[in-house]
Amino acid sequence: MGVSVQELPLVLVIEDDPDIQVIVEDALTEGGFEPAIAASGEEAVTLLKGGFFKYRALVTDVILKGRMVATSALIVNSRKGL
Numbered sequence: 001m002g003v004s005v006q007e008l009p010l011v012l013v014i015e016d017d018p019d020i021q022v023i024v025e026d027a028l029t030e031g032g033f034e035p036a037i038a039a040s041g042e043e044a045v046t047l048l049k050g051g052f053f054k055y056r057a058l059v060t061d062v063i064l065k066g067r068m069v070a071t072s073a074l075i076v077n078s079r080k081g082l
Contacts, residue, residue: 008034010053014044014060024059033057040064 011033015021021037028035036053038044041064047053 008032009056010034010036011057011059012036012038012044012047012055014038014041014058014064016040016061016064020061028059 009032011028013021013024013028013035015024015037016039018039021039025035025037033056036047036055038047044060048055
């Protein structure tokens with residue numbers, strides 16, 4: 001008899017502060033989610049464009065270095081089902 005492993009909902013977190021990353025990651029994990037951390041907007045866009053994962057939600061810092069959050073949000077919005 002095989003063991004069924006339930007996948008946790010995957011949440012993309014865009015946060016450039018390592019201390020905040022840890023706090024958000026811990027909170028999401030305790031809440032039953034699987035966080036995927038991107039340290040920059042560029043990293044998030046790469047993950048989103050890769051299309052390998054289906055994210056259920058996006059949590060983001062509103063002030064990031066480099067690519068603006070709005071650009072990342074537009075890319076998320078252009079994908080079906082996040």
